[in-house]
Amino acid sequence: MDRSARAEAGEDDKADGRAAVLEAAARAFMQDGYAATSIDDVAGLLGATKGRVYYYYRSKADLFFDVHRESMRQNMEGAGRIALEDAPALDRLERMVRAHALLMMTHLPFQRVSVLGVEMHLAGSTTPRQRKTLNEIVELRDAYEQRFVDVISQGIAEGAIRPLDVKMVVRGLLGALNWITVWYRPREGETDADRARMADELTTYLINGLRRDEA
Amino acid sequence: MDRSARAEAGEDDKADGRAAVLEAAARAFMQDGYAATSIDDVAGLLGATKGRVYYYYRSKADLFFDVHRESMRQNMEGAGRIALEDAPALDRLERMVRAHALLMMTHLPFQRVSVLGVEMHLAGSTTPRQRKTLNEIVELRDAYEQRFVDVISQGIAEGAIRPLDVKMVVRGLLGALNWITVWYRPREGETDADRARMADELTTYLINGLRRDEA
DNA sequence: GTCTATACTAGGATAGAC
DNA sequence: GTCTATCCTAGTATAGAC
Structure with missing residues (x-):
């Protein structure tokens, strides 16, 4: 690519x-x-x-770590950066959500491995060097999540999003999106438009729950 | 218990x-x-x-399967059954969502193992007998998800929920809820009320995105 | 850089004593 | 029912040829 x-x-x-x-x-x-x-x-x-x-x-664990690091890089680059653009918070958030959804599909191997978790498989059995790498990865993930927290907070300040427990909502939001890696499998002859439709459907649902009612 | x-x-x-x-x-x-x-x-x-x-x-795989079966049983019993009660669809759905959220916390060991997936760990390396068990488990999970699909469809028919891609929304909904097993860890001195608050916050968000706007 | 040995160990599963 | 002892395979990692 x-x-x-x-x-x-x-x-x-x-x-x-x-x-x-x-x-x-x-x-x-x-x-x-x-x-x-x-x-x-x-x-x-x-x-x-x-x-x-x-x-x-040099080891299987190092390989595993690198898959995680790469997937975090993809996320930050593909969706996280949108948080820093200059636009209304709700607009940015909507594009971040859609971008994250599409990333889950287009980079499925990396993303699925990453979603299923580091801690799970390497609890304890790590060298000091690997422990350091692990911490870096966790920091990357936290920084990424923080982008969502920030944008939603801004959206509340701007009045476009109703007041809510931001941290909890981000967990729900990213959970719904990360879950894509669990059910999604590319189908024969699937197009970009097909994937876009799925991403849109989810995005609409997840953004809709945040809106301050103004109908 | x-x-x-x-x-x-x-x-x-x-x-x-x-x-x-x-x-x-x-x-x-x-x-x-x-x-x-x-x-x-x-x-x-x-x-x-x-x-x-x-x-x-008789084997480690059998043990693993049984953990999955038990968690599915807990879900069906704790949340799935609500789908069959006699009440407005949106009410039932809201209670199902809250119940599922609480199940993730109160039965964390079983639920977390189940969420992380069967297919993942036992791809291929199964005996015919285990293959059969695996199919049963998948059927249980599908039946459980179907309960959500049904109730949401009823909610749309009743006019309380806006028309949407039901299957996609259920995936998002359950993804957000199952994700609880990834971030949740019981904290020292945590009460039922604490857990209820978390479940409520998520439930409100996830149900809100479904409502037909009527404000 | 990539391959073919090979050493070494962890851990699933079983047999049989108690 | 529960334990100890043991078999045996799979798979990480390394050494050294090409």
């Missing part, structure tokens, strides 16, 4: 190899879960063997 | 032993995930060894 952007970067060769491994890992984890996925499975998706995987990543 | 109800049943001894193992398994799976949980871990929570666990369950 953003291949052309990186193509001029120079260090493409190494980065591409690594990215390919990461992509394969995301797909494997999505399908079977963390522990049920073997390094052989990941290599298999690449038409390669373990050696390749271990050349780029 | 429902100890006294079963106390007169007679076959209590065997059932209780089994239930204790199941409870321990739910807690273990919740904490570490399916694959990262060893049978020794489950036994450890009971202050016992493998032997006890294998006496009641």
Whole structure:
């Protein structure tokens, strides 16, 4: 997708190899879960063997972490940044919600793995180095959620959104959206318009519950 | 909790032993995930060894399945049944939503394991017998979701709910509610009232988005 | 960079004593 | 019913050839 952007970067060769491994890992984890996925499975998706995987990543846990980090990056870049634009809060929020919904579908492997949680699979069994990475990821996620909290707070201040428990509502909102990764599977011949329709339907519902009634 | 109800049943001894193992398994799976949980871990929570666990369950997968089945039973019994009562659809729906939210908190170990999914962990590696059980569980879940679909459809017919894509909205609704198992952790000294407040806040938001505007 | 060994361990499952 | 002892496979990670 953003291949052309990186193509001029120079260090493409190494980065591409690594990215390919990461992509394969995301797909494997999505399908079977963390522990049920073997390094052989990941290599298999690449038409390669373990050696390749271990050349780029020193452990399975590191691979897993990187899938999470990448998905957080996608979210921040795709939806989080909208929070900082200059527009009415409710408009921004609506576009953030729609963008997040679409991200869940278009980047399903990464997003599904991320949604199912880090803590779940690596409780305890981490090295200090990995612990640090884990903390970074949690911070990224918190920062992302905070964007939603901020925009909704602004919407309340602007009078477009009724007063409510912002933190609780953000949890509900993101839960509804993240849940997409649980039920969504791309269908044969599905178009962008199909996905847009699903995202719109959800967005309408979730935004509607926030509006200050003015009908 | 429902100890006294079963106390007169007679076959209590065997059932209780089994239930204790199941409870321990739910807690273990919740904490570490399916694959990262060893049978020794489950036994450890009971202050016992493998032997006890294998006496009641023939495999780890069977244990996992039973956690799912139990959580589905809790949902149907606690929230699903409300769908069949005799009252305006929107009233029933509101109570179903609140009940489901509370179930997520009060039965967290079972519910969290269930939410994180069956397919995820046991893709492929199942015996025919287990495959059958798996299908039963999926059917239970579908039947439960259908209750929500039905009630919302009735609400639309009654004119209390605006016309919308019912299936999509149910996915959003249950996603927001199931997500509770991801962020919720019981806090020291937390009361029923605290949990009720959280459930109410979410319920208000999620029901609000469905209402036909009549302000 | 990528492969083919191979070492090493964790953990599911079973047999049989008590 | 519950335990201990044991078998056995799967799968992470590494070493070293190519």
